[in-house]
Amino acid sequence: MTKKIGRIILIVVMIMLVIGLSLVTMSASPLYRTNQWVDTNAMFSMGRALASGMVPYRDIVEQRGPLMFGLFAIASFISKTSFIGVFVIEVINALIVYFFASKIAAFYFDNKNVASVLGLLGPGVMVGTHAFELGGAPEEFAFPVIMGFIYLAFLWQRHNKQLRPWLYLIAGFGLFYVFWVKYAMIGALIIFFLYVGFGLLADRNWRGLFMAVGLSLIGFLVPSAVMLGVFYQHHALQSLIDVYFKMNMMAYGENQNGIISQLVNSLGLFAEPINQHWLITAITAVGLVLTKIGRQRSMLFMMFFGTVAMLVLTHFVREYYVLLLMPFFVVALFQLFAWLINWQKELLRPVMLLVMIGIFVIPFYGNSYIKTATPRDAHQPFLARHGQPTDQSVQERFAADMHKKSKHPSILMVNSLDSGFFLAANTHPVTRYFHLMNMTYDEFPEMYNSFSDTMTHRRVQYVVVFVPGNQPLAIDMRNTLNGVHPYNKAPLVKNYRLIDTGYQLLAGKPKNWALFELK
Secondary structure, three states: HHHHHHHHHHHHHHHHHHHHHHHHHHHOOOOOOOOOOOOHHHHHHHHHHOOOOOEEEOOOOOOOOOOHHHHHHHHHHHHHOOOOOHHHHHHHHHHHHHHHHHHHHHHHOOOHHHHHHHHHHHHHHHHOOHOOOOOOHHHHHHHHHHHHHHHHHHHHOOOOOOHHHHHHHHHHHHHHHHHOOOOOHOHHHHHHHHHHHHHHHHHOHHHHHHHHHHHHHHHHHHHHHHHHHHHHOOOOHHHHHHHHHHHHHHHOOOOOOOOOHHHHHHHHHHHHHHHHHHHHHHHHHHHHHHHHOOOOHHHHHHHHHHHHHHHHHOOOOHHHHHHHHHHHHHHHHHHHHHHHHHHHHHHHHHHHHEEEEEEOOOHHHHHHHHHHHEEOOOOOOOOOOOOOOOOHHHHHHHHHHHHOOOOOOOOEOOOOOOOOOOOOOOOOOOOOOOOOOOOOOOOOHHHHHHHHHHHHOOOOEEEEEOOOOOOOOOOOOHHOOOOOOOHHHHHHHHHHHEEEEEEEOOEEEEEEEEEEEEO
């Protein structure tokens, strides 16, 4: 009984440490003013629009998957005016990462308590590098699923290439979840299914093969069919296909050169995530090579490189994409710590203490984005119009301007990604294209033409313009228009007037802004 109570206390303490880690490393945390990352703000605007009744892709467009919008819609039901709901979902996500990390650690350490402590490496690694940025990326929400598939890989090998039937259903559902959050993240999952399938085929285990394929397909196809049925019911199925698949695959990043150029470009992209975190990659490689549990080594290597290969197919690699590789780093750390402890038994307690302290220290070294988050009680952390310190962010000041005439103003971000102006004004997008996604006019003219149409027909009350410049500027109409696409300048000038300007560091980067009001 005493051991059981001690075990419960340990688990509670570990959960509290994960929550504490989330509080200090995620900028959606109540300890910080806001999450300044444009991607997270865009997803939250999409989530709030979805919660208000707008249908993704049909009524409002963003490139991520429908389940990503669904997560942020759930967050908006907790709070529509802050990131508290997003933080709650991120904490749950981190706790699931901890759960699977502890399960994987148990393959390396016979003592359950040791595995529970070292399981902290899961969420610690997730938030501990530049790849996490400020939190809220699709890769963050795929992290626990990849950890779960690594755990299934260990189970499958441990139990002589067998899994319980319900685990195949769960695996299929995991594929459904990641595919409809962002399908470019499914590399490791596809390798897992192929490895299991070919393994069962090689053993001529027809019953096991049919069970694995059938139940996995049910886990993926049934919820997918339900979701697609909802889009069909709302006359949005074709819009989903056009945006989520066609636009994401064809709109940008294509290599128009010959085979040799494309091969060289692909090799460069393949090396990019490794180059961004070469030390972590080296440690991961060493840890996976040392893995001696069953035959995990080849399977884990294939899942790792399958993830990288899937990233290459997107034609570019952004910094936060590399977060998908960090679950394998967690496994490598387990192997290295196990080797270290087996070599010197007396190192067990120091290693456990190092992990508990390190998860709170290393993120502030490994992830410089955390330093750009603004603590809630910071004194005058922002800059006013002419560069003097102030307690009011430019988003809050623009919101105050807009609220003088409208409680829930309609806004268009004509030349930048959503930078928190919708959230500050307590409103959500009302136009199909509400901010400038990362595509040029040649790549996606429909978006730019939509901006012009929105302003020409005066469909929004306010237009927010990003003004290029690394220092506070004396912003006037001339330099404001420098950052606006030529196709959008005329309807902006004709129908809107400049009423306010501002300067601010956004995620550590200087930004100038201008607010236009309907004439």
